[in-house]
Amino acid sequence: MNKKEKIADKRSALFHATLTLVHNRGFHDAPMNKIAKLAGVAPATIYLYFQNKQDLINKLYIEIKTSFSTCAFKDYKEGLSVKEGFEIIWNNIADYKLSKIMEATFLSQCDNTPMIDEEYRKEGLKHLQPLLDLWERGQEEGLIKPLSPFVLYAFTIYPMSFLMAMQERNVYGLTKKTRKEIFQSAWDAISI
Amino acid sequence: MNKKEKIADKRSALFHATLTLVHNRGFHDAPMNKIAKLAGVAPATIYLYFQNKQDLINKLYIEIKTSFSTCAFKDYKEGLSVKEGFEIIWNNIADYKLSKIMEATFLSQCDNTPMIDEEYRKEGLKHLQPLLDLWERGQEEGLIKPLSPFVLYAFTIYPMSFLMAMQERNVYGLTKKTRKEIFQSAWDAISI
Amino acid sequence: MNKKEKIADKRSALFHATLTLVHNRGFHDAPMNKIAKLAGVAPATIYLYFQNKQDLINKLYIEIKTSFSTCAFKDYKEGLSVKEGFEIIWNNIADYKLSKIMEATFLSQCDNTPMIDEEYRKEGLKHLQPLLDLWERGQEEGLIKPLSPFVLYAFTIYPMSFLMAMQERNVYGLTKKTRKEIFQSAWDAISI
Amino acid sequence: MNKKEKIADKRSALFHATLTLVHNRGFHDAPMNKIAKLAGVAPATIYLYFQNKQDLINKLYIEIKTSFSTCAFKDYKEGLSVKEGFEIIWNNIADYKLSKIMEATFLSQCDNTPMIDEEYRKEGLKHLQPLLDLWERGQEEGLIKPLSPFVLYAFTIYPMSFLMAMQERNVYGLTKKTRKEIFQSAWDAISI
DNA sequence: GATGAATGAGACTTCATTCAT
DNA sequence: GATGAATGAAGTCTCATTCAT
Structure with a gap:
């Protein structure tokens, strides 16, 4: 080495x-x-x-956010239809949240407590641009409700965080079949 | 006094x-x-x-959870239709999350970090029973998708936490009109 | 009352x-x-x-010292022979140390740590005068070794504190028969 | 260094x-x-x-008990007669108690208050085995009274703690000549 | 570059004592 | 006389950080 x-x-x-x-x-x-x-x-x-503890935490946050978005857009190409593309991304994110437990709960902690310096948190937001672009295209094509991307995120991606937490606490388990149904709920929430 | x-x-x-x-x-x-x-x-x-710091935090958690659920079921009666009842509860919760910022973010911190003793967290879960009952009725009536209540919660109530956090960070503001549209998304996510 | x-x-x-x-x-x-x-x-x-904690402790010390010496000279009269008188006192003290456990261990703590103000400790020393008088008579009569009363105390009375502590810790138990033998040891230590 | x-x-x-x-x-x-x-x-x-204050005290107790017993058996060999051997050990202990004042009063405090954890106190008891062996031999040889070693200890070694305390408080002073006489008392107490 | 002993600052908590009632 | 809520002072211990090696 x-x-x-x-x-x-x-x-x-x-x-x-x-x-x-x-x-x-x-x-x-x-x-x-x-x-x-x-x-x-x-x-x-x-x-x-690292400069100090805060710096270590901030950098770790960026590291994980990056790995998260890399994973989110695996196998995603721009040529796909809006629904196909969204399904790929949604499944990637679901996979991440449900398999990389530590990383996902860490991100939840970061997003729900004042433990990350604001400047780093802002940087972390930039990572989902391709998804935002896809949603914009979907809205132009009349497939997706004309809502703020924050709302679209809240009703499609964010719910997975809750299910992940429930799975982590062993009060709810996700099967392959329900995966399909859950995606349908996400899609129903934002599609016209 | x-x-x-x-x-x-x-x-x-x-x-x-x-x-x-x-x-x-x-x-x-x-x-x-x-x-x-x-x-x-x-x-x-x-x-x-309080016995110690942990006890103070635990008891505060219970206090706020209780105030939250009291608020959630304000003006709610069992006689209403499923959609009417759900809309009342959903709006109550939305009001709470968007107006009682400190309480709502505190609950988010508690639910996303290991800061509450498990025994108190469990107690905090019992508070939404009437909503679960309502969903069950909706499923019997064929109005609501046959999904676990965890999923129903994830796609209707939980998204509000995200929007609250965004509002708190001044990156997104909620208007009266969008409130209606957002409820529609929640309903679309779980209704058949 | x-x-x-x-x-x-x-x-x-x-x-x-x-x-x-x-x-x-x-x-x-x-x-x-x-x-x-x-x-x-x-x-x-x-x-x-009581004025404060120290005062409470000091006064308790005096209280117990007094009860101790009262007990020590129960049934003791000046007319007895030296050995008879000594045996009575020795047995009284042995009874006290072996039955009034809390009082006896308290006195041990007081005598072996700086928890009692010196002025009160001094007062506590005055309580055994009749025994000192008896020993003096014994020395005049040629029955008891011409040693300081501190030494006489150390080899006859003080050993009982140790046996009491051992009994309290359940590592040694005292029977009636050994009581007699132990008195013999005490007497042998100081008699000529 | x-x-x-x-x-x-x-x-x-x-x-x-x-x-x-x-x-x-x-x-x-x-x-x-x-x-x-x-x-x-x-x-x-x-x-x-040290892990905490209690640990510091416990370890100090063991340290001092060890130094005490090392000192107790200095110049002691198994070949000596019972009385000679005993006199050496007794004098060693007397030297220790009368010269290492702080150590000796510390041990007294430990033995008379609940300040040492029981497990460490037990360990502290193991240190006088050679003296117990010597006494046993003395009993076999018909020189020493058939009493429990606790009693033998109480009437020969333990009295020195009292004399040390008195000396420490300046109410009694020990001379070379009285040392001899005091040993005689100890020996008289336990010898047949 | 790597260490780990050392520490100042500060965390949580307890305690003897007081004072308004 | 009796109370018990309240507290300033002090206790034990932890922590992020540094510095000589």
Whole structure:
């Protein structure tokens, strides 16, 4: 392993440790020395890679947001029909939220508490542009209700966060068949 | 003001102070001495009313959950049609989430982080029974899709949390007219 | 119950509560409000009977020292022979230490830690004068070794404290027969 | 000074500071920040060496018990006669109790209050085995009374604690000559 | 670059004591 | 006389961060 890889390795170990601790115990019970121990480094080492705890959290947020949107647009091409394209994206996001539990709950924590600096949060919003474009096209084609993209998001993507949380707490389990039905609900909510 | 009122007063001042701080700065940045100062009491006084910080948070959670569900079923009677009844409840909840900002964001924080003890969280779930009953009736009458109540909740009530958060961050504003349209989306998502 | 009795009653309830708590948890873990609760009074009430915590402890010390010496000289008369008199006193003290466990361990705590103000401790020393007189007579009669009364005490009375502690911790039990033998050891230690 | 020595040094400075404070003011008046100041470290540093205050006290207890028993059996060999052996051990213990005042009073405090966790106290009992063995031999040889070792201890070793306390309070002073006489008393108490 | 011992600041909590009732 | 709510002071312990090695 060369030098660059080694550095990437440590950064990533720190990200993983932070993610795990915040997931399990919350931002308030994720002290730096536990993060260091879980990542297999000395506490002081963290400060070689990040300015301080807030910086570590902010950067982790961006990292995960990026991985999230990369995943969201896997296999998506612009040529598809609006519904086909939307279904692909929706399923990608559903897959992410239901399989990458730690990442998804971390994003939920970030979005629902003041733990991320505003400037980083704003940056995190830019990642879904292709979906916004698709919705705009759908509205032009008369297929999708003329609502703000915030509303479209709220009624199609955001509900998955709730179902993920319920699954995580073992009060609700998602099967393949219901997946189809749920997508139908999302589509019904925003289609004309 | 008599003694009982004075006690209720102090409890409520502590709740309010906690709510404000958690809302503004997060659970992780709401220390007991700030809570005390904001409530106008000495730090030690908090411990006359609550066992410890966790207890204070748990009890506040229950308090707010209760106020939330009381509000949710205001003006709701069992005799109404499914859609009428649902519309009343949905609007009540929307009103709550869009006007009682601090309470609503507090609940979001509680539901998306491990800050509430599981036993209290469970208790908080019991509060929406009449809505579940209404949905069941709607399903029997063939009006509502045969989906788990978790899914129905995810696609009708939960989206409001997102819109509230966006409004709180001043990136999206809700008007009276869009309120109607948004309800339509919620209804479309779950109606047959 | 008249007024005087009521007052005596509360004082004594406070003494008993303090004794119990100090016995069970130590001076360092016997807070005033626990003492009050155990005595069935309000915390503030303690300060009607005692100046402060130290005063309460000091006065309790004197109270118990007095009860101890009263017990020590029960049935003792000056006319007896030295050995007879000593045996009576020794047995009285042994009875006290082995039956009034809480009182005896409290005295041990007081004598082995800096928890009693020196002026009260000094007062507590005066209580065994008749025994010192008896020993002096024994020395004049050539029956008892010409040693300091501190030494005589150390080798006859003080050992009972150790046996009491061992009995309290259930590592050693005292029978009637061994009582006789132990007295013999005490006597052998100081007699010529 | 190398690293290992530095660590041992700090541990030992903390032990010494604790010992001094507990000796002078009692367990109940030996706060962590005073211990830290006296040891020349920051309060937080204590927690690098000990889990908490109780752990510090427990470990100090074991440390001192060990030093005590090491001292007790200095120059003692198994080949000696029972009385010779006993006299050596008894004198060693007397030396310890009369010269290492702080250590000896600390042990007295530990043994007479509930300040040490039971599990550590039990461990502290194991240290006098050679003396118990010696007594057993003495009993087999018909030299020592057939009494429980607890009784033998109570009448030979334990009295020294009282004399130490009296000396510490300046009410009694021990000379070389009386040392001999006192040993005689101890021996008379347990010998046949 | 990496460490881990060290720490100042501050977290939560307890306590002896008071004071209005 | 009795109370119990209230509190300032102080207790134990944790934490993000630094610095000599």
